[in-house]
Amino acid sequence: MNGKIIGIIIMLSAVIAGAGLYYLQIYGFYREVTEEPITLVSLTDDQPEKIATTALQAIDADSSPIRFRACFTTDLSLPMLTETYVMADASDPRNAPGWFDCFDASAIAAEIDAGTALTFLGGKNVHFGVDRIVAITEDGRGYVWHELNDCGEKAYDGTIVGEECPPLPTN
Template sequence: MGKFLAGAILISALVAGAALYYLQVYHFYEEVAATGNDDVQLTSLVTGAPEPVLYDAFQAIDADSSPIRYRACFTTTMSHPMLTETYELFERAEPLNAPGWFDCFDAQALGAALEDGRALAFLGQKDIQYGIDRIVAITEDGRGYVWHQINRCGEVVFDGQPAPEDCPEPPQGY
């Protein structure tokens, strides 16, 4: 009887572990269909508003389970000098890992490229959702990456603290 119970517990643990893995890595993600004209936007230095940029080969995934699960890849012909003269740079870019099956997005390689200057990060859109900014990084060879990152206001509010004075008031429920 003891061997049967031990086996049942082991099988239950394996099934639960496999289900948890599947749910975290595959189930919640959905492909994002490209609209063809405004999938990639950068914040203008002049207007302070997001503007569509030239892009091609757009691929993206997202999940309703978390606002920071968005990841996208694309290519562009826009040069670093033109981008830096036109759009707002983002200094605190920290690429977040994507599921292994979304192989166009490699957070470690992108982080290294940002550190050594082979890629530049730009603000795509501030507060795409309260406390979450959309960040766009573009390498020297025109490969682009997009992810959502918690901003300073979000870090404070999501930790249960009141919003700092220079932050917008959080929506009800935060």
């Protein structure tokens, strides 16, 4: 009888811990971001410039620099954007939590692959080793996510960081 009670307590503890971990990963750390401007890096001076957007929805989490996601619309045309801003290598967007339904990573990746969306650099080292990527479709829908850049991949996998990388922040 004692063994059953201990077994039940262990099972209940595992279920509660699993549910708590799931909640924290999917919901707990995220917060809505309302004041985040959408920027693209200018070809002329390599500095981020705010672009005109509407219908911005964004989320972020302090637990990781790559959890930022945003959706927006813009009236700027792709030809004008390609002549004005730095393009980024096409990359697959990172998944967003299912409840953030404006950001469908597989649909965005399909548009990038089809050429109906182009990717731009939204900011270099927005956090150490992390770049902001902005994808904009032909019809003006935009999506933002963060990707590790070469410095971030080197720093986080333990290899020596070269001189081209900014210094690691001291927190």
